[in-house]
Amino acid sequence: MKGSVVRVGVLGCGNVGAALVTLIGERAEAIEVRTGLSLEVTRVAVRNLTRERAVKLPEGVLTHDAAEVVNDPDVDVIVEVMGGVEPARGLLLDALKAGKPVVTANKELLANFGVELFAAAEDGGVDLLFEAAVAGAIPLIRPLRESLAGERIRRVTGIVNGTTNFILTRMSTMGASYGDALTEAQTLGYAERDPTADVEGYDAGAKAAIIATVAFGAQVVAGDVYHEGISGVSSEDIAFAHRLGYEIKLLAVAEQGDDGRIGVRVHPAMVPVTHPLATVRDSFNAVFVEGDSVGELMLYGRGAGGMPTASAVLGDLIDAAGNLRKKTFASLGHLGRAEICPIDEMRGQYYLNTEVSDRPGVLHEVSGVFARHDVSIQSMEQEGLGDKARLIFITHDASEASMQATLHDLRELDVVRAVTSMMRVIGA
Secondary structure, eight states: OBTTEEEEEEEOOSHHHHHHHHHHHHHHHHHHHHHSOEEEEEEEEOSOTTSOOSSOOOTTOEESOHHHHHHOTTOOEEEEOSOSSTTHHHHHHHHHHTTOOEEEOOHHHHHHHHHHHHHHHHHHTOOEEOTHHHHTTSOOHHIIIIITTTSOEEEEEEEOOHHHHHHHHHHHHHOOOHHHHHHHHHHTTSSOSSOHHHHTTHHHHHHHHHHHHHHHTEEOOGGGOEEOOSTTOOHHHHHHHHHHTEEEEEEEEEEEOTTSOEEEEEEEEEEETTSGGGGOOTTEEEEEEEETTTEEEEEEEEOOSHHHHHHHHHHHHHHHHHHHHHTOOOOOOOOEEOOBOOGGGOEEEEEEEEEEEOSTTHHHHHHHHHHHTTOOEEEEEEEEETTEEEEEEEEOSEEHHHHHHHHHHHHHOTTEEEEEEEEEEOOO
């Protein structure tokens, strides 16, 4: 680092990397006026040197050797937007051990190996910043780490995957089937050809692990997160949710109980239409924070896209460059291993849709199963379906284990023809 010039090495030049280089060029003068820092992209590592790119770079800046960028003595800060676990993990460890701050948007890497990287940053006395890894342009990590550092956070609930929110919005507002909504998301570029990571909740799960780590100051990894996706959500579920006053959203939930245990889960949930998360539509993201002193906070914005994500990366880069100049860094502090609360012990309300024989005594038999497992019914609706009937329940607060036992025994009843769906209710 020479004077106020901070030389930046970028690993990856796809949508986010190219957008970042563009933003640095466009905002360079304003950044220097506000911070006194002159950001200069000096090296960029790419897989294919001959590929046409959305941004033009001076001759000699591009290289296919990422290690060369990390080890270059003329590079002060490393920005990683290449994705994947390897070689990103090894490259970032090398950078941190060499005393170079790192900015990354790599949720998969952080959710699985963040603890190792945080320790390396702490040992090296340099920044490891990752705002863009969780919710695109939404400033979330910094408020959790800094503004709410003294807050007793109880729960963080988020819509953190734009693909699934787009699909559920189309199903909710246009009556589209899951398959048609997914096809539209793929056509518009919101969903990959193989959408498994998004629609089965793995992408949101990685983000949930990172959120929990920062919010609760404990080591939470992707394997600690319970997952359910949206592929089983039907148009019928959406219609019943509307009739009962709910929207269905794929939620990432991280919560800490009075016993200190942390529960982290991703699943579809019915959200009351009066809740702020119910109004988040299309590919937008939002995160709802609940704390003892602050009450309720919500952060909302674009959760993906080259420019929004690059904006978050640039904010971290400016912080890292400023801290490097001041010879300081942002620390997450000591991260002890989290004690994870198993899904069976988590509590909440549930929606249950069943098809039963339409004959006397059925409701008594069904409600007896709920009572046997200590699951209290908050509301029930019944409608006739020819020679059968539909019973729709919303429960009071119950444990997951009790609800699963109830489901098992309901399916064993002769009068129950099918349990068509079960969904958790959040924010009621």
